[in-house]
Amino acid sequence: MKIKLTHIACFIAFVLSGFQFRTEAPEQTDICIYGATSAGVIAAYTARKLGKSVILIEPGSHLGGMTSGGLGYTDIGNKYAITGLSRDFYRRIGAHYGKFEQWIFEPHVAKKYLQQYLDEAGIKVVYQHRITKVNKSGKAIQSIILEKSDNPDTKTNQVIAAKMFIDCSYEGDMMAKAGVSYKVGREANADFKETINGVQLQDGHQLPDGVDPYKIPGKPESGLLWGISPGNLEPNGTGDKKVQAYNYRICLSSDPKNSIPISKPENYDPSQFDLLVRLMQKQPGKTKLGDYFIWSKMPNNKTDINNRGGFSTDMIGMDYEYPDADYKTRKKIIDSHEAYTKSLLYFFGHDERVSPAIREEMLKWGYPKDEYTDSGNWSPQLYIREARRMIGNYVMTQANCEGKEVVKDGVGMAAYTMDSHNCQRIVVNGMVKNEGNVEQGGFGPYPISYNCLVPKESECSNLLVPVCLSATHIAYGSIRMEPVFMVLAQSSAAAAVMAIDGKTSVQKIDITKLQQQLKSNPLANNAASEILVDNEDASHVKMEGDWTVQKKGGYGPSFIQADDNGKSARSVTFTPAITKNGEYNIYAYFPKIPKLAPEMALTVSDGKTNKEIIVKESDIIVEGQTSGEWFHVGKFNLPKGNAANVKIAAKGADGALVADAVLFVPNFK
Numbered sequence: 001m002k003i004k005l006t007h008i009a010c011f012i013a014f015v016l017s018g019f020q021f022r023t024e025a026p027e028q029t030d031i032c033i034y035g036a037t038s039a040g041v042i043a044a045y046t047a048r049k050l051g052k053s054v055i056l057i058e059p060g061s062h063l064g065g066m067t068s069g070g071l072g073y074t075d076i077g078n079k080y081a082i083t084g085l086s087r088d089f090y091r092r093i094g095a096h097y098g099k100f101e102q103w104i105f106e107p108h109v110a111k112k113y114l115q116q117y118l119d120e121a122g123i124k125v126v127y128q129h130r131i132t133k134v135n136k137s138g139k140a141i142q143s144i145i146l147e148k149s150d151n152p153d154t155k156t157n158q159v160i161a162a163k164m165f166i167d168c169s170y171e172g173d174m175m176a177k178a179g180v181s182y183k184v185g186r187e188a189n190a191d192f193k194e195t196i197n198g199v200q201l202q203d204g205h206q207l208p209d210g211v212d213p214y215k216i217p218g219k220p221e222s223g224l225l226w227g228i229s230p231g232n233l234e235p236n237g238t239g240d241k242k243v244q245a246y247n248y249r250i251c252l253s254s255d256p257k258n259s260i261p262i263s264k265p266e267n268y269d270p271s272q273f274d275l276l277v278r279l280m281q282k283q284p285g286k287t288k289l290g291d292y293f294i295w296s297k298m299p300n301n302k303t304d305i306n307n308r309g310g311f312s313t314d315m316i317g318m319d320y321e322y323p324d325a326d327y328k329t330r331k332k333i334i335d336s337h338e339a340y341t342k343s344l345l346y347f348f349g350h351d352e353r354v355s356p357a358i359r360e361e362m363l364k365w366g367y368p369k370d371e372y373t374d375s376g377n378w379s380p381q382l383y384i385r386e387a388r389r390m391i392g393n394y395v396m397t398q399a400n401c402e403g404k405e406v407v408k409d410g411v412g413m414a415a416y417t418m419d420s421h422n423c424q425r426i427v428v429n430g431m432v433k434n435e436g437n438v439e440q441g442g443f444g445p446y447p448i449s450y451n452c453l454v455p456k457e458s459e460c461s462n463l464l465v466p467v468c469l470s471a472t473h474i475a476y477g478s479i480r481m482e483p484v485f486m487v488l489a490q491s492s493a494a495a496a497v498m499a500i501d502g503k504t505s506v507q508k509i510d511i512t513k514l515q516q517q518l519k520s521n522p523l524a525n526n527a528a529s530e531i532l533v534d535n536e537d538a539s540h541v542k543m544e545g546d547w548t549v550q551k552k553g554g555y556g557p558s559f560i561q562a563d564d565n566g567k568s569a570r571s572v573t574f575t576p577a578i579t580k581n582g583e584y585n586i587y588a589y590f591p592k593i594p595k596l597a598p599e600m601a602l603t604v605s606d607g608k609t610n611k612e613i614i615v616k617e618s619d620i621i622v623e624g625q626t627s628g629e630w631f632h633v634g635k636f637n638l639p640k641g642n643a644a645n646v647k648i649a650a651k652g653a654d655g656a657l658v659a660d661a662v663l664f665v666p667n668f669k
Helices: 002-016 038-049 084-096 107-121 173-177 270-282 327-350 356-362 473-479 482-502 511-520
Strands: 027-034 054-058 129-137 140-148 158-167 214-216 219-224 259-261 293-298 302-307 366-368 410-414 418-420 424-428 431-435 438-440 446-449 531-534 541-544 548-550 559-562 571-574 582-591 599-605 610-616 628-638 645-650 657-659 661-666
Touching (some): 027 038, 027 482, 038 054, 038 107, 054 129, 054 158, 084 107, 084 482, 129 173, 158 173, 158 482, 270 327, 410 482, 410 511, 418 473, 482 511, 599 628, 645 657
Parallel strands (some): 027 054
Antiparallel strands (some): 129 140, 140 158, 293 302, 531 661, 541 571, 571 645, 582 628, 599 610
């Protein structure tokens, strides 16, 4: 009988190990994090700083995902929404470039400072290992099985056991293999009472009317040009399984000493761009690269290039299989996107059908020698804008983005436009049209529910998903920004630690306690917190004169503006509650608006002495996707309590005066 029981036990171990005999025990850790994206890095750092052991796994060899993969022109929405370690990351980048914060940066600089977090926490990434199986006991994940990404062999598989798991991948592979419900594609508008989900034929990134789709113009029997699908246009708001287009965010250099010429790729096929040629013929006045690409300039003569218009870097309709594909199929899709993008760049520089002005401009750019040095100077990270989306305890929708529904369990904020790239390119009324592009904003920062980061408890009790989170397609389009992923990853890691300490599921932690911890310990290291006084904080802000509230373009939900109306008394006083005596760096946030006063006076008081600082309009230099900037007022020793304040007043009578937020950053630990 004992022998039989032993045989049964061995068989069970055989099954749980992924059908392979293993003599070594699984590697144990408190928290296992899958995906060394920027979110994965912040999650790992947070968990380690909060006292837990961590294993961070990356299927590829690239650290940082899109943050270090070419997306240097950060999609912010509103800086107010970016908190904690995410904001700290952009300040580390700022220090690198000699500024307070920096939201545009080179790929290798982003990678350097993401690696810095790992070094500080003593974390080494397990590279080139991808998930093949999730072992569960009841509702809880017990372990995962990894194979080598570059050389799969069951003999070299690894088993990682943990108390908590966090999926920080763009694809949600751990989530899916754990049996958690998810969605791929677009919901119908009717599903969640939305208006801009599902099929959307709009004008953004669109081809003009009259572009013929057929290889021989006017002859459908000749077949469709490359890049056009044979599908039909469904009614607006119809749900489907189509995925918005992927692309590469391209880093090029115009420095001759730091660039490699763009050469003809293998299997280059200029017929891929016949439709683009027809588009060019329809708009002969567009003779600049910026007419066909969003050509954002980065520091040191580099770029972050993104899709623009009817035909650009987006490979529309070529990614539908990707979210649920096996690894081999995904590689084919990734390779096809790389080949297409490199071919597109070569086409713009060398094809005689392109205007000479554009060709000449294109030839000034090349691949940067000092970027992606281990992957042929080309980004190893395809921009997976959207893959799987978990169906969790709560689903974020358009109503959340627009502030019509406000969650109480927020553990992060988003503020970006509800954004979807095109999902298909089809024939509509005999013309080529792109479908799926949506860009709808005009709302302020809004909270993201904790319950959209966790699965239903009936499906999994020890998994958090801050990237492939629970949201509809159109709400995800607002949330899916790299800084927000980092914020939610920190919240997820803090929640995982709480669940371990409380010996409970991720669904049953004390969310109020989590919210308080994120606010009181924003850097996860118990450092002294900065103090923000926003114009909406009535208990700490006093206004004199006539001010109007402006809902767009400020830091946070609003800013206030006093126009030149002949009155001299226009001022706002910001009074912080200083919690500890010491030296503080003070920053004032100024939106850049038309007809801003040429000079504004700031008076800093420590309760005993006053110092006046003049801020000139020219001092407010705005870079990137933001409408304002922090102005460094200076360093001041401030006493504990409410004696200190900063007063913003008009200097002369010309122009508008603005007041938004004042930040007090402790210059001590």
